[in-house]
Amino acid sequence: MLIFAVESSCDETSLCLMRSNGSILSHIIASQEIHSKFGGVVPELASRSHLSNIQQIYKNCLIEAKITEKDIDACCATIGPGLIGSLLVGSTFVKSLSMTLNKPFYPINHLEGHILSPTFNNKVKFPYLCFLLTGGHTQIYLVNSIGKYKLLGETIDDAVGEAFDKVAKLLDLPYPGGPSIEYSAKTGDINAVNLPHPLKKYKNLNFSFSGIKTSVNLHIKKNGMNKNLVKNISASFQNKISEILIEKLNLCLQELKNNNVYVNDLALVGGVAANKFLRLKIKNECTKKNINLIVPPKKMFGDNAGMIAWACIQKLKHSKIKNDLYFRPNPRLEIENKL
Numbered sequence: 001m002l003i004f005a006v007e008s009s010c011d012e013t014s015l016c017l018m019r020s021n022g023s024i025l026s027h028i029i030a031s032q033e034i035h036s037k038f039g040g041v042v043p044e045l046a047s048r049s050h051l052s053n054i055q056q057i058y059k060n061c062l063i064e065a066k067i068t069e070k071d072i073d074a075c076c077a078t079i080g081p082g083l084i085g086s087l088l089v090g091s092t093f094v095k096s097l098s099m100t101l102n103k104p105f106y107p108i109n110h111l112e113g114h115i116l117s118p119t120f121n122n123k124v125k126f127p128y129l130c131f132l133l134t135g136g137h138t139q140i141y142l143v144n145s146i147g148k149y150k151l152l153g154e155t156i157d158d159a160v161g162e163a164f165d166k167v168a169k170l171l172d173l174p175y176p177g178g179p180s181i182e183y184s185a186k187t188g189d190i191n192a193v194n195l196p197h198p199l200k201k202y203k204n205l206n207f208s209f210s211g212i213k214t215s216v217n218l219h220i221k222k223n224g225m226n227k228n229l230v231k232n233i234s235a236s237f238q239n240k241i242s243e244i245l246i247e248k249l250n251l252c253l254q255e256l257k258n259n260n261v262y263v264n265d266l267a268l269v270g271g272v273a274a275n276k277f278l279r280l281k282i283k284n285e286c287t288k289k290n291i292n293l294i295v296p297p298k299k300m301f302g303d304n305a306g307m308i309a310w311a312c313i314q315k316l317k318h319s320k321i322k323n324d325l326y327f328r329p330n331p332r333l334e335i336e337n338k339l
């Protein structure tokens with residue numbers, strides 16, 4: 001079976017042609033450069049950019065895959081959560097295509113795409129623990145099986161990627177903030193700046209990141225900004241994020257143990273999981289706890305249609321999805337929503 005997938009929930013126009021055995025015929029991720037000068041994604045510009053690019057990317061995708069559109073067996077698209085204009089462009093394009101080709105249309109939850117992405121390149125044993133770390137979400141899931149996800153904790157304010165982006169903006173580093181901070185932190189001192197560890201005294205699995213951003217802001221106001229300070233704040237901030245994630249991991253493992261739930265694997269998914277420093281710190285902790293750290297292939301950390309195609313294939317295999325041309329895109333779609 002050949003699946004065509006589109007991901008357009010934010011500022012990446014991504015298309016993928018994937019066979020049901022996971023072989024990728026074409027996987028294109030077009031990141032929209034236009035937002036960098038604004039220091040963040042401008043929703044209206046994002047939808048316009050999807051609209052002007054998607055047709056040409058589709059043609060390129062078919063050429064790269066060396067197929068004609070008649071070879072496509074099923075279509076799927078991200079239908080939420082995300083920016084409504086962007087979701088509408090991608091999903092309406094795919095719905096029209098599936099009507100023209102008379103092939104099924106499967107709506108896919110963006111978060112589920114991220115959550116299942118490490119099953120593409122790892123043999124996992126259910127249940128596994130999943131830290132979803134993106135620009136819009138920071139959540140911990142217990143993945144019991146394909147389609148069965150238990151939300152154990154989430155951020156009560158900013159998402160972790162949002163915190164990277166906002167701190168980068170305060171430091172005058174380019175957007176997206178994650179990669180900029182990771183680079184700047186390489187030559188900084190992790191102990192230079194004392195940043196808060198929000199919610200430390202509450203023994204629950206929720207996160208809070210807005211206080212760290214405020215603390216960085218106050219530190220800059222008090223000490224001014226110079227090259228060294230930028231490096232040191234980057235390193236201290238990134239290190240604090242690793243401490244927070246590790247603290248939650250340990251709390252989570254303890255809580256699961258108390259409920260007689262044992263996991264073999266910890267999955268880190270989403271754009272922030274691309275951060276090598278965070279991964280190394282968490283990997284060291286996993287080794288101590290005798291847990292396997294799994295991540296998706298490099299191309300599937302950030303937003304991409306490969307993970308959407310793969311989630312669709314997994315859900316079809318387990319009969320967890322229905323052809324539904326009338327599923328409306330939902331900017332606030334939650335994972336518990338049955339698709």
Ligand code: KG4
Nearest residue numbers: 134135136161176178179271272275302303
């Ligand atoms: O998963 P993603 O591409 O999109 C959403 O679903 O939100 O995540 C985007 C986020 C951005 O906030 C970006 O700054 C962050 O992932 N990010 C990183 C790194 N690369 C991307 N954060 C930390 N370190 C990185 N290397």
Ligand code: ZN
Nearest residue numbers: 114134302303
């Ligand atoms: Zn995402």
